[in-house]
Amino acid sequence: MRTAPADLMVSPANKDVLTRMNAIPMEAAASQARPAPDICVYHSFEPVEQEWRMLEAGRHVSLHQSLTWCKAWAANMSPELAIVVGRMRGRTVFILPLEIVSTDLGRIARFIGARHSNLNTGLFNESFALGLSKADLKAIFSSIRQQMAGRADLIQLTNMPQTWRGVPVPWLYPGGIENQNKAYQLPLRPTMDETLEQIHAKRKRKLYRKSIRQFEAAGGYDHVTAETPEEKDALLTAFFRQKAQRLQAMHLPNPFREDNVQAFFRDAAHSSQEAPNTALSLHALRMKDDDRTIVAIAGLSRKGDHVICQFGSVEDDIVPGASPGEFLYYLIIEEACANRVALFDFGIGYQLYKKSWCPVETQHYDVMIPVSLRGRIGASAISAATRLKAAIKRNRPLYALIQRLRADKQGSPAPDQDD
Secondary structure, three states: OEEOOOOEEEOHHHHHHHHHHOOOOHHHHOOOOOOOOEEEEEOOOHHHHHHHHHHHOOOOOOHHHOHHHHHHHHHHHOOEEEEEEEEEOOEEEEEEEEEEEEEOOEEEEEEOOHHHOOOOOOEEOHHHHHOOOHHHHHHHHHHHHHHHOOOOOEEEEEEEEOEEOOEEOHHHOOOEEEEEEEEEEEEOOOOHHHHHOOOOHHHHHHHHHHHHHHHHHOOOEEEEEOOOHHHHHHHHHHHHHHHHHHHHHHOOOOOOOOHHHHHHHHHHHHOOOOOOOEEEEEEEEEEOOOOOOEEEEEEEEEEOOEEEEEEEEEOOOOOOOOOHHHHHHHHHHHHHHHOOOOEEEEEEOOEHHHHHHOOEEEEEEEEEEEOOHHHHHHHHHHHHHHHHHHHHHHOHHHHHHHHHHHHHHHOOOOOOEOO
């Protein structure tokens, strides 16, 4: 189904969120036809770093397309880069930072670091997006196909919202394939009490008080944020261990298993950015025992007033029944309210705890741009698989049944996430 419905699904009590975050209708993008931008494809970051820094400053540009994030990925994964740059009258109006990977379906150009991206927009000038028409985009895609001929079979742009922070994402103007996963967000108010009123405030406060009692009975806890390189490395090492054990118990693949992926997250954590922007900060819930046991970890990124959760892990058996992950997120969100964060983003993929925190659901879409015949076949196969997954996940009873059957077959607990 080629569609472009509104990217946010909100509860009746939160329709103001939709108005503030996505106030620009798609029809505003239509304009008179203009000359297509000049398209260049670069194989390294250096020729476009200055232009990149200027475009990434827009609040409508995903932090996953920041130069810091993309360079950290490239430094560890050594991908074949294809940085697509569009210029009009000598001015850079968009950048699509792509890497080319070889797959069974051919050579696919995708967003740099797409394997670990919760949100993609590409980089573009706001006025360019608002003045773009479908005809303009068709001409741009045609030019990009010509530039990529012989290098890639398919361009695959994934995990894109229809609009982001009030600006339409232009690559979706003709419509996109509905991604099987949504993202989940919690708009933050000036205080934690005001923030909780959007969701199940009474239940959240009850769980919070219960967790405090249980952790204090077990000797107490600290909410820590890694500051030094040594602290960051220690928390990342603990996270990789906790996550590996959890996924192994579920008989699920571990996306953090590879050494170069772990090195990427270490580089992101150690990178420096101008405050309040942070490529990766690490929070933990630590017991006040002799071993200073880490019972929950969360990795967060921040761009302006937007915080997105990149990953999390827990040790459930240290203080049974205390819900360490839920408790840590409560403390993090309370701190974020005080630090003037406007949007706390739990990222893509359904999980029960995300649903319990988030009144806002953002639908993501994918766009396939075949370059060769093999790419056209590959696009059809990927699109069909994505549509099937989306249809299954929309049917919650069917999806729950499939998870239970898979868990029974593997002799493990049913997963509560879209791994």
